[in-house]
């Protein structure tokens with residue numbers, strides 16, 4: 495059984511997800527076991543600082559990278575132990591790394607695009623004695639693509655239905671969608687980032703409440719949407735850009751929000767407005783995807799990522815999508831929280847098979863590309 499482990503640490507900086515996946519070409523990837531390791535608070539703060547720092551001390555950067563890498567190794571070793579497996583059982587680890595800056599349009603207009611994932615695949619290979627595949631995004635960027643989102647290729651391999659148009663929606667720090675045509679259709683897959691999902695909700699919650707996030711969206715549900723604020727937020731150029739597009743903390747952060755507040759708003763009303771912003775911009779993205787694909791309608795939407803647990807956010811989304819069934823990807827064998835880590839296991843397998851990992855129609859790259867570098871065990 496060819497076993498791979500996908501390692502993902504997303505923009506929410508909540509921890510490292512490790513997914514053990516069985517991947518054979520002829521059948522859909524199967525999730526076998528998982529392990530989540532929480533991000534220690536000191537490392538979370540350090541990474542968050544690096545996400546916004548314009549000048550960086552290289553020793554600090556190296557220390558954060560090493561701490562991050564050791565946490566990844568811990569996730570892998572814990573997962574192996576829990577499954578009574580050893581390094582020899584694993585074909586490869588697919589390591590996403592930690593995005594600390596994503597500037598696919600360049601930092602300033604006209605400057606070179608870049609995307610930066612903190613990672614040390616050499617150390618990870620040394621600590622785990624497993625082959626590592628890493629640096630998945632930069633080849634797509636080198637080929638003129640956005641380098642994100644990459645998961646749509648995995649969704650395409652996993653979730654197409656015979657007859658229906660379906661949508662996979664990741665609700666992480668950021669939201670990205672994949673619109674999948676029916677299997678027999680020759681329509682192309684559409685995928686892009688729609689903007690923030692939880693990143694602003696988490697940041698505003700942390701400023702005003704105890705804890706890291708608004709459980710079930712209860713605080714947001716207790717507030718009232720502020721229409722004028724919502725309009726100002728939705729004015730952001732990113733929402734009006736045509737795909738291919740991707741985004742990150744460089745655009746959407748607390749200072750961005752503060753610049754659009756008048757100052758008298760009740761915090762809970764701002765939280766409600768931020769939840770509505772996520773729902774409205776996602777719904778706008780879905781409409782755009784449908785129009786671009788000339789899809790007759792979306793039968794099913796599979797929400798995944800942590801935001802799938804946010805009842806308030808999902809309720810708001812439902813209001814925009816009355817004709818779409820919203821069901822858990824669990825029904826297809828993939829719990830909402832494990833699709834992203836699963837995608838990097840699948841991408842590692844693609845790399846070892848010398849097969850492309852990107853969908854150029856999604857990222858905008860010049861063509862299909864084999865993604866990532868291989869580090870010997």
Ligand SMILES: Nc1ncnc2c1ncn2[C@@H]1O[C@H](COP(=O)(O)OP(=O)(O)OP(=O)(O)O)[C@@H](O)[C@H]1O
Nearest residue numbers: 504505506666667668692709710799800801803804
């Ligand atoms: N029960 C819950 N209620 C409300 N929100 C939740 C709940 N569980 C998780 N979340 C939200 O999900 C977030 C984590 O989601 P996830 O781990 O998918 O993000 P990520 O992978 O880091 O982000 P990205 O996909 O952008 O890289 C949390 O920060 C929180 O906002």
Ligand SMILES: CC(=O)N[C@H]1[C@@H]2OC[C@@H](O2)[C@@H](O)[C@@H]1O[C@H](C)C(=O)O
Nearest residue numbers: 593596642643644645668670687834
């Ligand atoms: C640069 C980067 O890390 N982007 C992430 C982020 O989190 C969600 C969204 O923004 C998506 O574009 C991407 O992650 C997933 C795994 C992707 O590439 O499909």
